Amino acid sequence: MLNLLRNLTLRQLQIFSAASQYENFARAAEDLHLTQPAVSMQIKQLEEAIGLPLFERIGRRLTLTEAGATLSHHAKRILGDIKDAEDAMRSLSSADGGTISIGLVSTARYFMPRQISRYAERYPKVDIRFSIGNRDALLRQLQDNAIDLAVMGRPPAELDAHCEPLAYNPHVIAASTTHPFVDAPRFDLHELRHDTFLMREPGSDTAAVAMEMFQHHLFTPARRLALDSHETVKQAVVAGMGVSVLPLHTLRLELLAREVSILQVNGTPIDRVWHVVHMNAKQMSPACVAFRRFLIEKTGAYLEGQFADLTSHAHAASPFAQT
Template identity: 60%
Template sequence: MNFIRTLTLRQLQIFSVAARHMSFARAADELHLTQPAISMQIRQLEDAAGLPLFERIGRRLALTEAGEKLTHHASRILGEIKDAEDTMTSLKQADSGSIAVGIVSSATCFAPKLLARYSQQYPRVDVHFLVGNREMLLRLLQDNAIDLAIMGRPPPELDTIAEPLARHPHVLIAPVEHPLANARRFDLQELRAETFLLREPGSGTRIAAEDMFRQHLFTPAKIVTLGSNETIKQAVMAGMGVSLISLHTLLLELRTNEIALLDVNGTPVERTWQIVHMRAKQLSPTGTVFRRFLLEHAAPYLEREYGVFAPPAVVPRGAGR
């Protein structure tokens, strides 16, 4: 009971931001506070809880078990309060308030540009976006910490509404000097001796690659797991291996001819960008307008940006399936 009496929403907000960044300094920057002020509020929260919420492991900050559990409660509480605020705002008008959007890292190549266009059209709306892998976005949706998520595969494990935004082709890439860089329509088995550079398990791109391997009865000679699309692209250009990756992450490399697209049978692996929210989530009028904006603008924008880089290897096939 003492914990409830002394707990403040400000402390929960500070704790939630510090837990997201795993850094008091970065939390201070985001919240426009000093680092000692962040430390003091966290210490008061720990005193009220009677348990440590953070611990130092070497030079890294980590959550304790109590901190992990409080993170989910804090996200739900702050999400509910934001819903109440949005509801009150929506009673006035639909072109103000705030929206929290989660995007998978593969979507950072285009989503921020669409968000910027939306902000130009609706300057009074405060748009917050969080970048993470698929599993992180599912947790944020479930905790009501975000209103909407842009991801590649609808989450069957959650009761959500998912609507298609645009085509999302995945292509096989290799160094430009790869011996099969100019080959036409060869089988995936031709790459059986290659090292495949893949994202972490659970990411949408990794799931797409594993699905492709199963469909082709293919087992890579070696898999190296890397933590970001940028790292994968740099590793491919350095000759470390080949990779299945979203076409939409390759705009710069295709323009400068730094990466080769491999023309493998069964590629591109066709996926779809989705806009997702929890079925139980009551989107505010502002959120509804934002969702409609993405549904109207995402596909034309991606086609304009990437249509020129659609050789036979990335022309959609089997559209009627």
């Protein structure tokens, strides 16, 4: 074990970290521009040095062993610290280059790629890498220093992190265009007590918003059906399987195509806010600082424009006209 600690190379850490991220040697090899045998050889050398297996194959799936998961955790922190050192050195130059890594909760995929593209047009030498995961995964990545920034809804009070609001994130109740209350004026949530509510899985921000709404109104739907993604939920809404509490901006295409309607339920839209988050201990590069500032300054106006366009295509009155 001591020999491993003395002789472990940065390249071995990078290869193992990629293999542990994908749990697939072929994908790790592709990401690192190596051959699969080269990746397999490096992993084998690590396992021989440690004296413990790092991966095991269960059926056709490759997974980390307990030792592999432990090493993966430390490898991410070490590589993150090295990146911090590189960024600190780069900070002596300018914000026109470098690498930024950002994690997004799934609903942020509907607007963040556009923001990243807009920034990349201005600063083509800045390499912005983004990944999508659930909130818990992003919190772990922030703690492990595996990402510079995260975009999420609920601020992470459980972390020593700094949060800044990005934009208004209204949640509405979406239904198929054949729902009997499509043209109804403002009505109480309890009128939907016989409907099936299509939900995201527990732990997602969207599911948390829906559950808070139910508790606030002392409401219990006749049936709740948990689905694995916003796209699945939206398709189920379009098909008339039920109604759903969803972020308004995730419905852009469906509203433009007149496939869904927004129900005018009292208390909606539900006010929520997008946040950009980084650890207080994070040493951010000038490129990261500039990109974060761009998001804070530009995202709200961009999404407000999207909302105005969306509401003009809704089948009912504007969801922003609360009573």
